[in-house]
Amino acid sequence: ILRGSEARPHLKPYMASLQLDGQHVCGGFLIAPQWVLSAAHCIEETHGKLFQVLLGAHSLTEPEPHKRLYQVHAQFPHPGSNIHNNKDDLLLLQLEEKAELNADVRVLPFQREDRDVAADTVCEVAGWGTTDHSGSRPDRLQQVERPVISRDVCNHRTRHDGTITRNMMCTDSRRKDTCKGDSGGPLVCGGVAEGVVTAGSRVCGNYKKPAIYTRIAPYAAWIDGVMASADA
Numbered sequence: 359i360l361r362g363s364e365a366r367p368h369l370k371p372y373m374a375s376l377q378l379d380g381q382h383v384c385g386g387f388l389i390a391p392q393w394v395l396s397a398a399h400c401i402e403e404t405h406g407k408l409f410q411v412l413l414g415a416h417s418l419t420e421p422e423p424h425k426r427l428y429q430v431h432a433q434f435p436h437p438g439s440n441i442h443n444n445k446d447d448l449l450l451l452q453l454e455e456k457a458e459l460n461a462d463v464r465v466l467p468f469q470r471e472d473r474d475v476a477a478d479t480v481c482e483v484a485g486w487g488t489t490d491h492s493g494s495r496p497d498r499l500q501q502v503e504r505p506v507i508s509r510d511v512c513n514h515r516t517r518h519d520g521t522i523t524r525n526m527m528c529t530d531s532r533r534k535d536t537c538k539g540d541s542g543g544p545l546v547c548g549g550v551a552e553g554v555v556t557a558g559s560r561v562c563g564n565y566k567k568p569a570i571y572t573r574i575a576p577y578a579a580w581i582d583g584v585m586a587s588a589d590a
């Protein structure tokens with residue numbers, strides 16, 4: 359998160375840190391006791407490495423009462439996702455067991471009504487992603503508020519030039535923005551997860567490249583289907 363601020367500890371109890379060999383690589387969030395939603399791009403280059411999910415954390419290193427690392431029982435990247443574009447950039451992770459829910463570990467509801475969030479709506483996004491252009495990584499969860507921009511503005515020739523589909527949404531990226539390691543985290547508008555951070559052009563903090571999110575509502579049936587079909 360570029361030019362945001364430290365989140366109030368444990369006030370975003372749905373936040374997950376996806377870790378490879380003990381290092382934060384992506385965000386994610388708890389959508390059900392045994393399920394975390396993140397971005398499909400987050401499992402690139404994970405072959406053979408230990409992939410774990412940290413819940414209940416504010417600091418990535420300090421001991422905290424309800425912090426716990428979960429093994430991943432199964433991973434379900436969306437079948438339409440691929441490494442060459444941002445389409446269907448969603449990942450469902452089934453934890454080895456149901457997370458113990460408490461003050462620091464809570465499920466976040468996601469939007470099921472497939473209707474665009476109005477432009478200028480101020481939403482918030484949090485993560486342990488890089489906080490500057492030199493790639494500094496924070497120990498404690500950061501957050502930033504960002505206004506939604508319309509798909510038409512985001513698709514302008516000088517912005518994302520028509521690549522933003524109706525399954526995506528954008529927020530203004532002038533100065534304050536998401537960045538490397540924030541992928542997979544939720545864009546929260548009015549207490550509901552409306553989108554999932556996708557890297558897109560990977561540019562951070564440049565107003566000409568607005569932040570892109572995969573909208574969740576169009577995928578509600580896929581999410582429900584995977585959760586229903588996976589073994590208990």
Ligand SMILES: NCc1cccc(Nc2n[nH]c3ncnc(Nc4cccc(O)c4)c23)c1
Nearest residue numbers: 491535536537538541556557560561562569
């Ligand atoms: N703002 C959109 C967005 C959301 C999520 C992730 C991202 N960026 C990135 N995702 N993956 C990456 N791998 C390498 N570099 C990256 N961005 C980067 C790194 C250093 C300086 C800088 O200005 C930008 C990214 C960008």
